[in-house]
Amino acid sequence: MQExxxxxxxRTQELSTPELEEHQLERMIRGKSQSIMDSLKKxxxxxxxxxxxxxxxMICYFLYRGDYGFSFALVVFxxxxxxxxxxxxxxxxxxxxxxxxxxYLLVVHxxxxxxxxxxxxxxxxxxxxxxxxxxxxGIRENPNADRFGDPIFYVKIASVYIVSLLLCFLLVHVxxxxxxxxxxxxxxxxxxxx
Amino acid sequence: MSSKxxxxxxxxxxxxxxxxxxxxxxxxxxxFQDLFQEVALQxxxxxxxxxxxxxxxTWVYRVAxxxxxxxxxxRKRKPETSSIDNMLREPVQEGVDPVHEQVAILYEGIKQLKxxxxxxxxxxxxxxxxxxxxxxxxxxxxNVGVRINRIKSQLKKYIDARVGHQGDxxxxxxxxx
Numbered sequence: 001m002q003e004x005x006x007x008x009x010x011r012t013q014e015l016s017t018p019e020l021e022e023h024q025l026e027r028m029i030r031g032k033s034q035s036i037m038d039s040l041k042k043x044x045x046x047x048x049x050x051x052x053x054x055x056x057x058m059i060c061y062f063l064y065r066g067d068y069g070f071s072f073a074l075v076v077f078x079x080x081x082x083x084x085x086x087x088x089x090x091x092x093x094x095x096x097x098x099x100x101x102x103x104y105l106l107v108v109h110x111x112x113x114x115x116x117x118x119x120x121x122x123x124x125x126x127x128x129x130x131x132x133x134x135x136x137x138g139i140r141e142n143p144n145a146d147r148f149g150d151p152i153f154y155v156k157i158a159s160v161y162i163v164s165l166l167l168c169f170l171l172v173h174v175x176x177x178x179x180x181x182x183x184x185x186x187x188x189x190x191x192x193x194x
Numbered sequence: 195m196s197s198k199x200x201x202x203x204x205x206x207x208x209x210x211x212x213x214x215x216x217x218x219x220x221x222x223x224x225x226f227q228d229l230f231q232e233v234a235l236q237x238x239x240x241x242x243x244x245x246x247x248x249x250x251x252t253w254v255y256r257v258a259x260x261x262x263x264x265x266x267x268x269r270k271r272k273p274e275t276s277s278i279d280n281m282l283r284e285p286v287q288e289g290v291d292p293v294h295e296q297v298a299i300l301y302e303g304i305k306q307l308k309x310x311x312x313x314x315x316x317x318x319x320x321x322x323x324x325x326x327x328x329x330x331x332x333x334x335x336x337n338v339g340v341r342i343n344r345i346k347s348q349l350k351k352y353i354d355a356r357v358g359h360q361g362d363x364x365x366x367x368x369x370x371x
Binding site: 006007009010012013020022025028029031033034035036037096097098099100101102103104105108178179182183186189190193194 | 201202205206209214228230231232234235236238240243244253256257259260261263264265266293296297300308309310311313314319320321329330331332333334337341346349350353
């Protein structure tokens with residue numbers, strides 16, 4: 001098969017492409033995106049809404065209990081997360097697949113890697129704060145409970161904390177590690193060709 | 195004409211390009227449909243903000259290739275495959291259109307290449323100039339030229355082997371008959 005033949009064969013297939021109906025196209029552009037960047041945007045949005053709901057619920061709870069210090073701290077935390085997510089959205093929405101392949105892969109890889117790191121850091125902080133806060137409130141509510149004097153209780157709490165953290169890390173790794181690896185491989189292929 | 199109507203006409207015009215790229219990066223009919231839909235969706239989203247900073251074809255190729263390269267299959271691969279792949283696996287039957295068969299073998303050869311090499315040869319087969327290929331992929335023009343020659347000979351070797359093997363099968367079938 002000569003060089004010219006390859007191009008000739010390539011051209012013949014245009015004749016066999018099926019017609020695209022208007023309703024099919026309409027369905028396509030109204031459909032859900034499966035792109036990795038859209039998944040990141042979707043997760044970021046869900047996470048942001050979740051944070052707002054939980055923070056407001058906790059602010060209401062602490063106000064109800066008369067814990068104004070905690071309430072104030074949570075209001076500050078909520079303000080900081082809103083600013084953080086606004087900046088994150090802007091960054092994610094700037095990434096367009098109309099960039100050249102090398103630049104697009106580079107930016108997708110960097111965003112995905114940052115996303116995984118952010119999750120690992122957030123999980124570590126949130127779990128530590130949640131377990132610490134739970135323990136603090138538990139002791140404050142019931143300072144004379146026997147379990148607080150029992151070292152086994154703390155070992156159990158620490159075990160649950162470590163296992164939960166490891167499970168979350170594993171989940172993030174299972175979801176994103178292969179994607180990160182694939183994009184890195186593509187970037188390596190491009191760099192080797194360049 | 196509304197922007198949606200403009201877009202519909204636009205996608206119909208670009209359908210052949212999108213089909214060829216999606217077909218080269220999909221293993222099944224289901225994958226192909228997913229990729230085509232995603233490309234159409236991303237083109238629609240970028241359509242209004244497209245400011246002719248690059249050629250329309252460059253923009254379409256970039257979007258289609260970026261979508262195909264970063265697409266991660268969600269569903270398990272089903273045993274059902276595209277008509278092209280089915281044709282490749284089945285022994286060649288009498289009466290099968292030789293043009294379709296040649297196209298199938300060419301696609302099979304393209305799918306043996308690495309993803310980025312696939313993108314380079316697709317653009318070459320689409321008669322793109324080295325400058326435009328470099329612009330779409332983010333490579334240098336010189337490297338594009340060097341790589342195309344290597345990929346072409348790699349593809350040619352594969353196709354020759356495949357056609358030779360098919361020829362042997364046809365001979366065997368003729369002897370058996």
